Amino acid sequence: MKNVFAAVLLLCCAQISAQVIAVKAGKLVDPESGGVTINQVILIRDGKVEAVGEKLPIPASVHIIDLSSETVLPGLIDCHTHLADGAREDNADPAGIFRKTAAQYALESVPNAKATLESGFTTVRDVGTYRALTDVALRDAINNGYIVGPRMFVAGAYVTITGGAGADTGLSPDIQLPWDMHYGEANGPWEVRQVIRRLAHDGVDHIKILSSGAVLTHGSNPNSQEFTLEELQAAVDEASHFGLRVESHAHSPQGIKNAILAGVASVEHATMIDDEGIALAKQHGTYLDMDVYDEECIQEEGRKGQMPKDFLEHDAQLGQIQRDNFRKAVNAGVKLSFGTDAGVCPYGEAAKQFAMMVKYGMTPIQAIQAATINAADLLGKRELLGSLKPGKYADLVAVSGDPMADVSVLERVDLVMKQGKVYKQK
Numbered sequence: 531m532k533n534v535f536a537a538v539l540l541l542c543c544a545q546i547s548a549q550v551i552a553v554k555a556g557k558l559v560d561p562e563s564g565g566v567t568i569n570q571v572i573l574i575r576d577g578k579v580e581a582v583g584e585k586l587p588i589p590a591s592v593h594i595i596d597l598s599s600e601t602v603l604p605g606l607i608d609c610h611t612h613l614a615d616g617a618r619e620d621n622a623d624p625a626g627i628f629r630k631t632a633a634q635y636a637l638e639s640v641p642n643a644k645a646t647l648e649s650g651f652t653t654v655r656d657v658g659t660y661r662a663l664t665d666v667a668l669r670d671a672i673n674n675g676y677i678v679g680p681r682m683f684v685a686g687a688y689v690t691i692t693g694g695a696g697a698d699t700g701l702s703p704d705i706q707l708p709w710d711m712h713y714g715e716a717n718g719p720w721e722v723r724q725v726i727r728r729l730a731h732d733g734v735d736h737i738k739i740l741s742s743g744a745v746l747t748h749g750s751n752p753n754s755q756e757f758t759l760e761e762l763q764a765a766v767d768e769a770s771h772f773g774l775r776v777e778s779h780a781h782s783p784q785g786i787k788n789a790i791l792a793g794v795a796s797v798e799h800a801t802m803i804d805d806e807g808i809a810l811a812k813q814h815g816t817y818l819d820m821d822v823y824d825e826e827c828i829q830e831e832g833r834k835g836q837m838p839k840d841f842l843e844h845d846a847q848l849g850q851i852q853r854d855n856f857r858k859a860v861n862a863g864v865k866l867s868f869g870t871d872a873g874v875c876p877y878g879e880a881a882k883q884f885a886m887m888v889k890y891g892m893t894p895i896q897a898i899q900a901a902t903i904n905a906a907d908l909l910g911k912r913e914l915l916g917s918l919k920p921g922k923y924a925d926l927v928a929v930s931g932d933p934m935a936d937v938s939v940l941e942r943v944d945l946v947m948k949q950g951k952v953y954k955q956k
């Protein structure tokens with residue numbers, strides 16, 4: 531008798547603890563089919579989609595979120611963010627990094643994470659931080675529910691050559707950097723492998739390497755090539771032993787091609803990609819993750835006198851070249867993901883890139899696919915992210931207006947849900 535009672539008690543409480551939500555979507559964008567359906571019900575149980583359909587019976591007593599007058603889309607994914615670098619306003623000054631501890635950087639990043647989630651980005655691939663592993667701390671704090679933010683997949687540090695695009699440059703050689711400011715520095719295939727082994731041990735989700743110079747780094751030339759093909763191949767091979775994918779920062783044509791030939795999952799920026807590079811990306815199935823919006827922010831900071839002169843010189847011309855090459859890549863049918871370099875522009879403004887992607891050749895649904903199913907594919911998480919299908923996370927956003935007609939409506943999301951929990955509701 532006692533056992534039966536216990537069983538009944540268990541049954542009752544299992545049912546109560548299962549949180550069931552029904553979302554009524556007036557319109558639902560499906561990035562997989564590229565289509566829009568009307569009057570859909572999305573049934574969510576314990577943070578995952580259980581069923582989607584037009585005439586789904588809604589069980590009694592479930593929590594209903596009525597979005598009948600809205601358009602619902604899967605949660606957006608930004609594949610190129612830097613959330614863990616602290617307060618943005620200090621980033622332009624290379625010596626600014628010495629005025630704070632790593633703990634201060636991590637805590638200053640809390641609002642970055644919140645602004646990102648509340649703007650509709652439920653997942654980010656965060657691609658490097660100048661204080662190693664602050665991104666791991668931020669990811670774990672979000673996952674543990676200590677703070678609010680998107681689901682983060684993090685790189686831990688930049689894997690860079692000495693003095694390279696991911697290094698803290700512009701300082702006197704007298705200065706001895708603390709360990710976490712040169713954690714990812716590596717020269718030669720074996721040092722590259724060693725750094726990746728360390729990062730894997732420290733719990734990163736992917737590896738960020740830099741195969742050309744950078745725009746926003748002192749003493750760097752974006753047209754240069756960094757690492758040899760052999761070193762890049764070592765990175766991809768070593769990362770694969772831990773089930774990790776590699777993304778490579780590259781502006782220069784040869785830096786881009788070396789990264790693709792080495793087998794990276796994506797090339798970041800891909801600014802000066804040439805026709806051969808585009809053909810190679812298509813042949814290898816490599817994603818290009820092109821941040822075609824942030825030029826406006828860099829130049830605006832320049833006008834305000836908040837951007838170092840050498841950064842602005844690097845940037846001159848490159849913005850338009852990248853946008854023209856983005857159009858070429860769209861026309862060639864290369865795989866494209868949505869990545870903004872968030873942190874260059876203020877956090878929470880990433881959705882402004884959608885309109886830019888449409889201006890430079892994408893249809894609205896292609897831009898939405900870049901930030902949903904393509905991004906999920908690049909992360910290797912297609913079974914959990916990128917669309918609202920049974921078994922996937924209940925990550926969704928709602929907007930008023932029609933993003934298929936005007937993609938800029940995504941800049942103003944009315945509701946954000948991550949894993950079945952509402953974080954913003956107008």
Ligand SMILES: [Zn+2]
Pocket residue numbers: 610611612657871
């Ligand atoms: Zn970046």
